[in-house]
Amino acid sequence: MAAVTRHPLPQVKVQEQADLVQGGGKLLQTLDSYIHDHCNAVIHLVGREGGQPLKPDEVRWLLDTYGDFAERFPWLAPALHASPPTLTYTQMEAWLALYHRKRCHLYQPSTWDQNPLPAGHLQQRHWEWLKKLGEHRGTFDDGQHLCRRVLRDLHNLWPGEIPQHCPLSLPYASLGTLFKGRKAFLQQLHTSLTKATGKATAVVGKTVHGLGGVGKTRLAVEYAWQHRDEYSAVLFVTADSPTNLQRNLAELSGPLVLNLPERESPEEAVQMAAALRWLNTHPGWLLILDNVDTEEAASYAEDLLTRLQGGQVLITSRLARWGDQVEPLELDVLEEDAAAALLLERTAPQNGGRGRKPLPDDDQHAVALARELDGLALALEQAGAYIAAQRISLADYLRRWQAHDQQVQTWYRAREMKYPRSVAVTWQTTLEQLGPGEVALLNILAWFAPEPIPLFALGLPCTAVHFDPEENLQDAKVAEKIAALWREAAARLWNAEPPAGSAGNGERADSPAQAGQAALREALATLADYCMIRWEVAADTVTVHRVVQEILRSRQPQPTCWLSLALRLVGEAQQLAGHPQDVRTWPRWEPLRAHIAFAATAAGQSDIAAPTATLLNNLAQLLHAKALFTEAEPLCRRALAIEEAAYGPDHPTVATGLNNLAELLRVTHRLTEAEPLFRRMAAIYYRSQQTTGHAHPHMQPSLENYRHLLHASGVPPDDIEQRLQTAMQTPGPLEPITPEIERLLGPTQPVPAVLAALDEPYRREHKPAVWFLPLTEPIAPHLEALLGPSQIGLPLDQPVASHLEKLLGPAPSTQDVLNALDRQYREQGKPPVWFLPLGEPISPHLHELLGPIKETKQA
Structure with missing residues (x-):
């Protein structure tokens, strides 16, 4: 009970058994006298240990003094008459309170049922006897939790100290069944908030941090609704800046919340001081500080914690780094099944025609849309509200989203969505706090696939693939190229100084590669701190949420510029990986596959020829080497089409693409399709040789592939060379450049x-x-x-x-x-x-x- 006794309740006296002065060595008589004459209520905790057994002479005193005691509690008779007695002084506190008809509140640890005592154990027997009486019973997790329960259960004993109503100030009603997929996190949060600290007056500070739109505010509000009965007050304030936090704390003194006398004061500082004073004198409260997303707001919130006592502070923030007095808990996106279930329930057809247009395969479309939105709570809610309001199908919304429809990205109705902004602008406040280097990096990464990006693609050390610019000169050169590309992009587009590592005196202390790595790593760390990326340290990867990427791409003023930068970055990483047909390079190639495919696809849609065709060709060669021919073939065909459009039909680069496609067709036994491509390839290389006087480096290996095809086609060996010569000399004009x-x-x-x-x-x-x-x-x-x-x-x-x-x-x-x-x-x-x-x-x-x-x- 130390947690309760240390709360500042001047008119309340809490007495513990250990503090009672025994009269003549008779502890039972002292207990009886205090409970009968001075006690309004007994708080009885039933743990695994029952305390010291009664002495036989004190049992005789009890039965002699209260002749009807054994009659009122007949089940106690065997324990009282046993030799020695099998009741303890602590157990007798409850029985004396019940005998004298005092309020008796019984509490046991919440883990009791999971780990019960043996049936014959004295404490197990004691608890079973007490349960028969129907007295108030409850469980507790730790001292803080017990404190809140006691203050709530006994509030009417001290009306001047604890208000009889629970001040409740929350911005939204509960979502009810629409709040899905967060049960485990809510339990984790509850355990974290209520775990013992050993200091009842200390504030338990927790922050739920995560990407903007992931559902932090909603989770905090739902937690407050689910556990409101455990608190003496549940309060919510927006804290996105020190000024707003001060103003909103002051507003707690108003008539709709705490209704304090200072509410009439014209000075905000007086109202705020009154609200803080109320919190410090009314323990057991929960205070939610929402949207603490800037360093200034976070610093002020942490300072506020040092001025509060006796409650719990729950912070929602996009910031991941906090001081020692705050425990951060990261909130991730919803799992796919929970997100799909949310979409189906949120858009369910209703009376009056509101809701989605139902289709037989809604379940599949809900899963597809949940996957496309990647479990981001705000995007799911916006989708559900839009679908219900517009009476369209899930499939229709999915098509519009994939088509980058600005209307579905920016659509927003506050009353229906219960969110302060749309998904299209929810990250704007974060972007405004970032420097040009961080924003430039984020804009480049927007053109990567929504998959883990290996750090070596950003020129940073990566253990898994043995990329270490500090140890390998070639790696260092690549790292410096990537860092230079990023620095100059940031400097040019924002007219800012390029970010670079330097010594404290302004002189560069590291090599260019080391300085570039340091600056890039710092930029990534900042983005991770603002939850704009997820940095998996063990895997040496970073990931950008697919909805963040989609919104960034759609709102970039010069998207082709950023795509070109991403292509160059991917190109550098591809060169670093090595030859795609060398199995030793595959550990580096594998994490690049998705990003090469994504960037090259986007480049093709934007008519960017270089280096798109090269990226596609190299990726196709990797897939070819892995015998993934079905995946490789469309890449070969796309690369060839880009090369023909860019260089004309008779350019040697086109011949290389023809060879790649023809060779794939050859190994998949489509010889008839492959032969015309090989024939055309041979002609282009021959005419190039005739024009320049020199053979192209790829000519002989490609002709060798043609020989293999002719041999597999049944052409006699003596005729193969003649066929090659005939093919090479096929007439056809070169397109002049x-x-x-x-x-x-x-x-x-x-x-x-x-x-x-x-x-x-x-x-x-x-x-x-x-x-x-x-x-x-x-x-x-x-x-x-x-x-x-x-x-x-x-x-x-x-x-x-x-x-x-x-x-x-x-x-x-x-x-x-x-x-x-x-x-x-x-x-x-x-x-x-x-x-x-x-x-x-x-x-x-x-x-x-x-x-x-x-x-x-x-x-």
Whole structure:
């Protein structure tokens, strides 16, 4: 009972047996006298130990003094007359209270039924006897829980100390059966709030943190409704800023909540002080601080805890990091079955026509929609409210959501949804608190698949795949490229200083790779602290919720820019993984599969050719090597279609794509389909050789695949070479690339001169002419030699940059040209070069920037 005795109730005296002064050594007589003369109620706790047995002489005194005692409680007679007596002083407290007709409240630990005592045990027998009398009984988890129950059960004994009603201030009614999938978490929260602390006056602070829209506020409100009878008051205040928290605490003094005299004061500070004073003098309350989502609000809330005593504070927040006085509990999304059940019940057809349009396969559509929304409570509630209001089917809503319909993303009705905002804007407050580096990273990750992203794809150490930039020079180079891409993206789009690791004196203390890793890791940590990503430390992965990604993509002002950045990031990770047909590289390839497929699909829909075709081809090669031919074939076909559209039907890059598809058809025994593709591939490589004077690096391996097909088709060995020669010499004009250059970049200098000047060194090194270079053969070294050393690498975007890159290869030098132009354009107040319309050729600008280049006749 220490928990009760230490509460500040000036007019209440709580007496414990151990504190009673025994008269003449007769403890039973002292107990009897106190209970009869001074006690209004007895709080009797029944535990596993019963205490010290009665002495025989005190039993005789009891029976002599109260002749009807044994008659009123006949079941006690055997225990009283046993030698020695089998009743204890502690047990007699309850029997004396009952004999004197005092209020007797009985409590036992909540674990009693799970771990009962043997049937003949004195305490088990004692409890069974007490149960026969029908007195008030209850269970408790710990001292804090017992304190609240006692104060609630006996409040009418001290009306001046504890109000007879329970102040209740909650923003929403209970969801009832619509509140699904949270039973285990509610039990965890209840256990956490009520576990013993050893200090009854201490505030038990807990925070439920998680992604915005995951259902933190709803869970806190439902918890309060389910356990309101355990508290002397249940109070809710919005605490999204220190100012709002102070104002809302002050409003608790008002007539609808605590109804304190200070409610009439014009000063907010007086009202707030009165509310805090009430809390500190009326123990057993629950206070919910909602939406503590900023560092300033969190700091103020933690300071508030030090000024409160005698209750429990439950905080809802998007912040994951808290001080020692607050225990964080992370709330995750709903499981798929619970989310589907919620959608079905929320949209059930009702009288009057409201509700969804029912279809026979609603159950399947509910599961599909729950999966698409990934269990995010706000998105599920918004979907349910929209479907019910619009009287549409679950299938119809699913189609609209997958089509990125802005109406379903932004639709919001406060009265029906009981949420403060729609899913489209629920993360806006968090984004406003993040720096440009964090927002840039989040916008890039929005174009990854909603699957775990391996840290090595972000240039960070990853134990599982042995990626360690600190130990491996090649890994360090990749890490620095990725970090530079991220830093410059943040700096350019927000006109901010690029985030980078540095020493305290402003001088860089680490290598570029280490500094980049440190800054990237800090950005990821910040996003994790704000619950915008989930960081699985053991797995070395991070994940962004699919609904967050969907909303970010739909609200980006320059989505193609961010997609291009994601493609470059994935491309770097893909190069890092190694050759996809080498089984030793598969541990790195596997976690990239979903992200390559997602980004490449989005790029195809946006008509981004490079590096989309390369990504698709490499992924197809991985699936081919794993004998996943059904998955690999559509990727090969998509890559080939992109290459043909980008380079024309006779480009060597197209020949490589033809070989990949034909080889897949060959190994799946579709020889008739494969042969025309091989024949066309051979012709393209041959004409490229005739034009450039050199064989393409992929020519001989591809022709060898063609030989295997001819052999499998039954062509005699002596005829195979003749068939190859015939195929290679198939007539057909090459599409000249110069008109394409002029169409995209304009007919003036210096672009033709640049290409011509590059042609000669390529011929000397026995490489194909520059205009037939595949994407895997960058021309950076030669272009840099011609145009000067690299400056800085910046992300490219549609439309001009992608075309320039298609023509010159995915080389950093292409970026250098554009970067230099961009600086000049900024100085002249012009828009960035990569947003020039195609109708405005950039050749004059290149000429102006680089100076005249001596015209060289193309070979």
